[in-house]
Amino acid sequence: MDTRQIFQALFDSRGPAGHPGGEWIFVGDLGCFEPERLSRIVSTVITGPRAYVAVSRREASEVSVETVPEVVLKYLEFGNVRIADIPLKQFVEVTQVGVARAWSHERLPMPSTLVFPEGIRLAHRHEIRGPKAHRAAAYARIRAAKIEPGFTLTESKDPRFAFYAEANVDAPRIWAVFRDLCQSLLGAEATFVINQIDYEPMPIGTAGTLEILGILESYRYQLTHDGMIQFGLVHQVDGLVREVFVAPTKHFMVWLDNPNSLHSVMKKHSVPQADKLQFIDQYPRISIPLPRDQTPFRDHGEFIRQLAKQFAES
Numbered sequence: 001m002d003t004r005q006i007f008q009a010l011f012d013s014r015g016p017a018g019h020p021g022g023e024w025i026f027v028g029d030l031g032c033f034e035p036e037r038l039s040r041i042v043s044t045v046i047t048g049p050r051a052y053v054a055v056s057r058r059e060a061s062e063v064s065v066e067t068v069p070e071v072v073l074k075y076l077e078f079g080n081v082r083i084a085d086i087p088l089k090q091f092v093e094v095t096q097v098g099v100a101r102a103w104s105h106e107r108l109p110m111p112s113t114l115v116f117p118e119g120i121r122l123a124h125r126h127e128i129r130g131p132k133a134h135r136a137a138a139y140a141r142i143r144a145a146k147i148e149p150g151f152t153l154t155e156s157k158d159p160r161f162a163f164y165a166e167a168n169v170d171a172p173r174i175w176a177v178f179r180d181l182c183q184s185l186l187g188a189e190a191t192f193v194i195n196q197i198d199y200e201p202m203p204i205g206t207a208g209t210l211e212i213l214g215i216l217e218s219y220r221y222q223l224t225h226d227g228m229i230q231f232g233l234v235h236q237v238d239g240l241v242r243e244v245f246v247a248p249t250k251h252f253m254v255w256l257d258n259p260n261s262l263h264s265v266m267k268k269h270s271v272p273q274a275d276k277l278q279f280i281d282q283y284p285r286i287s288i289p290l291p292r293d294q295t296p297f298r299d300h301g302e303f304i305r306q307l308a309k310q311f312a313e314s
Contacts, residue, residue: 001052001062003057003058003059003060003061004057004060006052006054006060006061006062007054007056007057007060009052009054009084009088010052010054010060010082010083010084010091011054011082016082016084016088016091016103035069035070035073036069038068038069038072038073038094038100039066039068039069041092041094041100042065042068042069042083042092043065044126045090045091045092045102045126046065046068046083046084046085046090046092047085047090048065048085048086048087049064049065050062050063050064050065050086051063051064051065051068051083051084051085051086052083052084052085052086052088053068053071053072053075053081053082053083054075054081054082055075055076055078055079055080055081055082056078056079059075059078062086068083072094076094076096079096080093080094080095080096081093081094082094090102090103091103102126112145112146112147112148112278113147113148113149114147114148114149114168114170114280115170115171115172116171116250116280117171117174117224117225117226117227117250118171118225118288118290119225119226119227119228119287119288119289119290120227120249120250120280120285120286120287120288121285121286121288122142122145122280122283122284122285122286123138123142123283123284123285123286124286125139127284127286128284138283138284141283142283142284145278145282145283146278147168147277147278147279147280147283148168148274148277148278149168149169149170149270149271149272150167150168150271150272150273150274150277151165151166151167151168151252151262151266151271151272151273151274151277152165152166152167152273152274152275152276152277153165153259153262153273156255159239160239160240160241160255161240161241161242161255161256161257162256162257162259163255163256163257163259163262164253164254164255164256165252165253165254165256165262166251166252166253166254166277166279167251167252167254167266167271167277168251168252168271168277168279169250169251169252169269169271171224171225171250173269173271174224174246174250175220175223175224176269177252177265177266177269177271178224178244178246178252179213180265180268180269181244181252181254181262181265182209182212182213182233182244183209183210183213184258184261184262184264184265185242185244185254185256185258185261185262186209186233186235186242186243186244187209187235187237187242188208188209189206189207189208189209189235190206190207190208190209190212190233190234190235191203191205191206191233191234191235191236192204192205192206192207192212192216192231192232192233192307192311193231193232193233193234193245194229194230194231194232194304194307195229195230195304196228196229196230196300196301196304197227197228197229197230197248197287201230201231201232201245203234204304204307204308204311205307205308205311205312205314207311207314209233209235211314212233215307215310215311215314216307219303219307221290221294221295222290222294222295222297222303223246224246224250225250225290226290226295226300227248227249227250227285227287227288228248228287228300229248229300229303230245230246230247230248231245231246232244232245232246232253240257241255242255242256242257243255247281248281248287249279249280249281249285251279251280251281
């Protein structure tokens with residue numbers, strides 16, 4: 001194909017090479033400018049010895065797969081770059097801010113209705129690892145997943161709390177539900193706990209419940225959308241525990257003694273009671289870095305240290 005034909009194929013408004021109904025899915029983190037990283041990303045999606053690379057009607061060519069990173073870096077000054085295999089079946093896009101995305105020809109026929117946070121989603125077929133039979137079974141489970149808003153409530157035999165609840169809440173409502181549950185279920189004073197996904201939650205400050213919520217208000221976006229962060233408020237007195245906890249996958253776990261207050265908060269936010277719920281952490285999932293302009297911290301450790309510092313100074 002000539003330069004113009006390559007560009008038209010890769011930048012077709014209906015989707016690359018006229019594949020409507022698909023979507024661009026995240027495959028690389030911010031700042032994908034190193035040749036080695038670009039090579040790894042391209043090799044996971046593009047198969048075959050040669051590929052098409054395009055950025056404009058003037059800058060489009062067929063090159064060997066080995067030289068794709070070099071060509072991409074050259075083209076990026078003109079705009080977003082797209083890459084395709086020669087049969088035009090597999091596609092990668094690298095944006096000028098270094099985000100890499102792959103084109104998926106199929107959208108999941110999602111029976112799930114929960115609005116996921118920005119930093120979490122179910123895995124796509126090519127992102128599932130393991131033997132072929134395992135990948136097929138895992139993808140079949142994802143296609144059948146029915147993850148919906150709602151909450152469950154069960155009585156507890158543990159003397160420290162009378163009831164235990166779990167809940168799925170649409171992402172735009174997570175912070176408001178967390179705030180209202182803390183105000184309704186906890187005492188006047190609470191301890192804030194937080195950590196990254198692979199570590200036990202740790203306490204970083206005890207203060208008035210309203211004071212803690214006031215501190216956290218400035219960080220509500222990262223707390224409610226970052227799939228690598230877990231957090232909660234705990235109130236313990238005389239051997240009794242009341243806690244509102246948000247898992248890394250952003251579903252709620254609540255230990256309580258007053259179910260009427262729980263029902264009131266859930267009714268206020270239109271979260272229905274259910275006999276049983278599915279949660280996203282039961283399925284293969286992907287954590288997506290949040291946009292840099294929304295998260296000024298270099299990493300999750302710096303974010304947690306900033307919160308600890310603010311608690312120490314309050």
